Amino acid sequence: MSIGVHNIGQGCVTCLDHDEHYILTFPNGYGRQVNSLIDIFIFNALSILTVPWIELGGECSISCSKTGYNASIVFHTKPFYGGKKHRITAEIFSPNDKKPFCSIEGEWNGVMYAKYSTGENAVFIDTKKMPTIKKKVRKLEDQDDFESRCLWKDVTYNLK
Numbered sequence: 001m002s003i004g005v006h007n008i009g010q011g012c013v014t015c016l017d018h019d020e021h022y023i024l025t026f027p028n029g030y031g032r033q034v035n036s037l038i039d040i041f042i043f044n045a046l047s048i049l050t051v052p053w054i055e056l057g058g059e060c061s062i063s064c065s066k067t068g069y070n071a072s073i074v075f076h077t078k079p080f081y082g083g084k085k086h087r088i089t090a091e092i093f094s095p096n097d098k099k100p101f102c103s104i105e106g107e108w109n110g111v112m113y114a115k116y117s118t119g120e121n122a123v124f125i126d127t128k129k130m131p132t133i134k135k136k137v138r139k140l141e142d143q144d145d146f147e148s149r150c151l152w153k154d155v156t157y158n159l160k
Helices: 037-046 153-159
Strands: 002-005 011-015 020-024 028-032 053-064 070-076 087-093 102-107 111-116 121-126
Touching: none
Parallel strands: none
Antiparallel strands: 002 028, 011 020, 020 053, 028 053, 053 070, 070 087, 087 102, 102 111, 111 121
8 A cells, every 4th residue: 555666876966165075865755545554454445545645764875075974864664553754863974983973853844853962952954944945947948858857748747
C-alpha cells in the first residue's frame, strides 16, 4: 500500500559568494496509504483507507571539500504503530572531528532544533516561517529540446 523511490547519485550546490561546492545525496521518497497492519488486513477489505501522505526516508550526507565540514542526515519514516511523520535527525561535523559540534532534530517540513556541543539549544530553522521564493526559469521557447521543462511539457500539461 505504498510506493518508494530510491534516489541514486548526488547533487552539487555551489555558494558563489564563498566559492564553496557542496556534494549531497538524497533521501528516498515514499507515497503512503495505510497507517497500520490493521488497515491492511481488516479495513483494506472494506476499502476504508487512511489519508495518503508523502514521506522521506533514509540517510543522506552533505560535504564541502574546501572547508572539510560535513553533515550526516537521517530522514525517519513513520513506524506502523505510533510515531510521528516527517522526523529528521542530523549531525554536523567540523573538519577531522569524530564528534559532532551540532545535533539537529525535528520535522523536515516544520521546526528543527539544534543542540550545540557547548550545551546551547536553539531553533535551527522553522520552515513554516520561511518565505516562498518563486522559481526563475527561462520561457519554454527559449529552452533546448532536452531541458526538463521543455521535454516534459506535454506530460505536465496533461497532468494539470
